[in-house]
Amino acid sequence: MRQALPILSFLIAATAMYLILVNGIELPSEYEIFAALVSIAAIGGLSIAGLFEKSIIRYAYFSAAIQFGYFMLDASTALLIDKSVWFAVIQFINFVIAGGLFAIVISLLYNTVRKEQVPEYSGLYEKNQLLGLVLAVSCLSLGGMPGFNIFVGEYLIYGSLFAVHPALTLMAVFASLVAFIFYFRICYVMFAGTESRKINCGIITKAVLVVLALLTVGLGMLPQILFRVLEMYI
Numbered sequence: 001m002r003q004a005l006p007i008l009s010f011l012i013a014a015t016a017m018y019l020i021l022v023n024g025i026e027l028p029s030e031y032e033i034f035a036a037l038v039s040i041a042a043i044g045g046l047s048i049a050g051l052f053e054k055s056i057i058r059y060a061y062f063s064a065a066i067q068f069g070y071f072m073l074d075a076s077t078a079l080l081i082d083k084s085v086w087f088a089v090i091q092f093i094n095f096v097i098a099g100g101l102f103a104i105v106i107s108l109l110y111n112t113v114r115k116e117q118v119p120e121y122s123g124l125y126e127k128n129q130l131l132g133l134v135l136a137v138s139c140l141s142l143g144g145m146p147g148f149n150i151f152v153g154e155y156l157i158y159g160s161l162f163a164v165h166p167a168l169t170l171m172a173v174f175a176s177l178v179a180f181i182f183y184f185r186i187c188y189v190m191f192a193g194t195e196s197r198k199i200n201c202g203i204i205t206k207a208v209l210v211v212l213a214l215l216t217v218g219l220g221m222l223p224q225i226l227f228r229v230l231e232m233y234i
Contacts, residue, residue, distance in 0.1 A: 005061075005107075006103045006107040009061050010060070010064050014095065017068065020071075020075070020088075021092060032076055032080045033080065036076040036161070037168075037171075039069050039076055042065075042069040043066055043069040043175040043178075044179075046065050047066055047178040047181070047182040054118055055116055056115075056118050057110065060102070060103060062182070063099070063182075064099065064103075067142065070091055070095075071091045074087040074090070077160045077161055077164075078160075080160070081160050086230060087160070089230060090226060094152060097216055098137075098141040098142050099142065101212040101216060102138035104208065108131070109124070121190050122190065123191075123192065124190035124191065125191050130209065132190060133213070134209045135186075135190060136187050139183040139186060141216045141220065148216055148217060149215070149216050152219070152226070
């Protein structure tokens with residue numbers, strides 16, 4: 001059961017996002033900036049707390065919570081500039097792809113190695129190059145690296161918040177930098193060191209990981225594909 005917790009935390013966050021989108025997002029105008037500030041504070045605070053986390057399972061919890069904070073920031077930003085929930089929909093779709101990839105890899109690693117502490121996964125790339133690469137893709141995307149799909153939503157946030165107040169953009173960028181360090185930490189640990197033991201995964205699992213990784217990079221490099229699809233339905 002414990003090995004499924006990373007995927008469970010991802011599903012809980014994704015379900016909460018979906019329910020919010022389906023039921024609509026409405027806030028009194030005087031609370032819209034407050035909602036954005038709370039979301040920024042949540043992203044930064046959770047990222048800082050996660051930097052000191054050693055459990056790989058709880059790392060997945062923090063990741064899901066941070067991405068939910070980004071989703072709420074996208075939603076509140078859309079309200080601030082009188083836009084539809086288009087921003088939040090983009091963040092939700094990109095989270096399902098990159099966040100799902102992250103959760104699957106973490107769950108697979110824990111299920112195979114059966115170790116709790118993050119440092120115990122040092123040298124992942126030497127154990128399985130595919131897992132190492134797709135983990136790097138998911139971490140860089142969730143951390144908001146340009147060229148990956150999650151950055152698309154963050155870019156929309158930065159530009160829109162600047163139109164509201166430049167200080168909000170600065171706070172959002174700072175929170176995002178801390179979040180990037182949070183994800184880069186686990187990425188660095190798993191690429192550092194060497195380990196002789198190999199980690200094997202089935203063909204179907206490999207195919208799923210590769211498809212999600214390609215979508216993560218593809219929608220980051222060509223976000224207009226997602227934009228055009230959404231314009232047809234929203």
